[in-house]
Amino acid sequence: MKLLKIMAAGCLSLLLVRGQAAAAPAVAEQPPALETYQPRYISFYQAQQSQLDAFLVRFFQRELPRFDYPLILSEGSLPDFLARARQYQSEQAGLLAAGQTPEDLRFGERVVTWSQTRQVLDSAYVFAPRWAFSPLEISGPEYSGQTEGQGWYLVLKSRFSLDLPLYKVREDQPQALTAFQENWQIVKLLRMDMPLLRQRMQDELGASPAPEDTAAFLTTLRRLPPFDQLLPALESQDPARYLQDTARKVLELELSSPEKMAKLSDQALVLGLSGSLNLLHPDGLKQSGAFLEGVSALYKLQNLLAEIRKTPEFQLKGQVSAFDPQSDLSQLSLSESESVSSLGIHLDAGYRIIEYRQTPEGMQPVEIGFTKVRALEEQQFSVQTILAARPFEPGDQHLEYPKTPFELRLRGGTGSLALLGPRSGIYADTAPEFSGTLYYSLAQALGWSETYLGLNGAYGMVGWPGVRGRAPPANVSALTGELGLSKRFYFRQLMLAVGLRLGFMNGVQSDGPSTLSQSTLGGTPFAGAALQLNPDLILGLDLGWREYPAAGTRWRSSAGDSDLCYGLAASGPVFGLFLNYQL
Structure with a gap:
């Protein structure tokens, strides 16, 4: 559905861009003042302690260096935290006016320093990540024929999801701007000493199913001590206790797209040469489905990043400073306090060019072109014209057009x-x-x-x-x-x-x-x-x-x-x- 919407709205010069700047106060016919990117300050509000939050902060610091990302650990919801912090700030107004530091605040069992509290209050935006794991599924045994780790394994599966709401901090209460949701499947393998287990099954239970008969083997294993207590305990407890390290490794792999692409390519080659990667093979549908799921997971965090960049408050904005019709290259300027490296601008990134036109509803922004970044300097960068309704001119507005790689x-x-x-x-x-x-x-x-x-x-x-x-x-x-x-x-x-x-x-x-x-x-x-x-x-x-x-x-x-x-x-x-x- 998303693709159809983009296709329907994709014709050049018909895409309208939401205007962010206020109209000029003097005459309605004058175009609004052009925008430039304003630096933002973002905090991560951690309502529950998770090593995945620290990983998420590092990811954003690397991929979106245009922000600072302090991580604040507290209890309760973000609106409750801000309400309490605002009240405390008002109560300590005299102390703050005298340049003194108020005492730390206590939220349930958590103590938050005043400097940390101010980091949230002074943030333009706040992320409040929430992680959740689905109930643990136990299956297998499955055999791995790889040279390293060859043998039988018990399989633990769960899906862990990220709910990442984004709030704009206001004086009264936070305003929810948008929320991003992603989920990943994680699998943890437990090595099994198959000869020993089958011997114990035969001695203690009088039956030793072959591991290829997975249903019968797993049923028998659930009757064998200590698995008769261990497996139900695993299924009833919070999977985060056992799978956080595995989840972190999954997310780290998401950050290395070339390595993940190479791994999937190797997987496709192995399946193809073994005759398994086809729909007529008995295991073809299962293995092809697993392969496609891996391909789908390849770009999840990159997609999350692109969605955040699309938020109007986070989009890079600026002006065309020069245009060379012979080379079809334009120079795009940055604000004095920013640079290409501090904003995380990279080659081949897309930028739309807009102008303001008079309509019956007043001055409206209209897209007149699309460009791609071709050269990077410290305070400016060059873009190549791909689509253009007219030659670009100095003063035209440029807007970042975020996409995944x-x-x-x-x-x-x-x-x-x-x-x-x-x-x-x-x-x-x-x-x-x-x-x-x-x-x-x-x-x-x-x-x-x-x-x-x-x-x-x-x-x-x-x-x-x-x-x-x-x-x-x-x-x-x-x-x-x-x-x-x-x-x-x-x-x-x-x-x-x-x-x-x-x-x-x-x-x-x-x-x-x-x-x-x-x-x-x-x-x-x-x-x-x-x-x-x-x-x-x-x-x-x-x-x-x-x-x-x-x-x-x-x-x-x-x-x-x-x-x-x-x-x-x-x-x-x-x-x-x-x-x-x-x-």
Whole structure:
């Protein structure tokens, strides 16, 4: 629904921006005074002690250095805290006027110093984070075949959520501006000594189910001391006692998007080569669902950060100080007390340009262009024009347009697939193919402008006519998973791109009651051309050459390997129409 709203409102010059500055008092026809960013002071009000709050503060200090973030630990709600603090401030007015420090305040069991209290009272805004864990779910056992940690594990699962309301501090009471909610699933594995447990089950309970029969094994384990008391206790107690460290590690991983992207790519490669990453495999839906959940969790905190930047009070504002029509670059100015580093401005960040126009309702802000940051200096930065209704002029207003570093691309077109064998010959065809790509911009992480790490998944199916001898089946479906780099070049709305992806192709076919699969490695160099429709959407075409040599003629199934005298391969063009959306 959010995407549809953005698409509907995306046409250039039709997007209206909420005006923040007051109208000039003299004449209604005069445009309002242009705005510049005003530094803000933000506190974190901690109503319950949690190490996750300190982690959250560090995250904001790194990603949004434009603020200070004191962390205040107290009890009760933020409105109650402010009401009590205001009352105490009024009672101690004489002492404060004399330059003396009042005594500390007590809130329940918590003692808050007057200096800490003043940090909240003097803040322009206050975050009041609340963390919650869902009841613990115990499942398993599950086997891990990794070299490190190989063995059987009991699985503890919970979802922990963050409710982060944002308040504007007023004299009477805090005003709730907005609230951000995110949630993550966390999994903790407990190593099990399977031979010892099964021996104890047999000796003490007279039954020792195989660990592959997870339901029977877990039921029996719940009867075995001390698990008969330990597992119910785990399920009835607050999961935060056991999972806070795991939750912190999950959040730390969220902050390292390149590492998370690489981990997901490695996971896709392993699943593809094992024949599991397809919808016809018995565990395909489960494992593919887990993979997609990992992709979804990849950008959660970045999305939270973008939502905070979108708050009108937090948006960076300023003026166009110079425009060079030959290079299509504009200089955007900052206030004297701020710098590029103190505000956390980075390459490829988007900025809208607006002007004020006379309407029947008075002077209204109208978007006249969209730009991207291309060069950074200490007191100013340069932006490249992407969309423009007219040439920019000194004095035009610029507004930050916050987005995450992630983009989602959906593509439909044709792909190539072949079956090769020494005796069966060559069978090749092209057929419809659909793909999705998750892009991560390396501009902020590495300083590489318009360079993207992409995780691509494509699905296609082709059919062959019947031939004499051992022929391929009527159809073979193929899932291709690739990781690659791409570079974009902008010429106003026109965007050109080149790149290379490397990965795997996993083919699946049915042979009677069995499902056969085979994987091979290869890559796809590609190039594309597109138009930037609005700040969020790109529409374009791409063309590439997919090259995947056959890895052999043996195909795997649950019944064992089979030699089919041909192998999965690809050597041909891929072509498609795509729609790109920045998340």
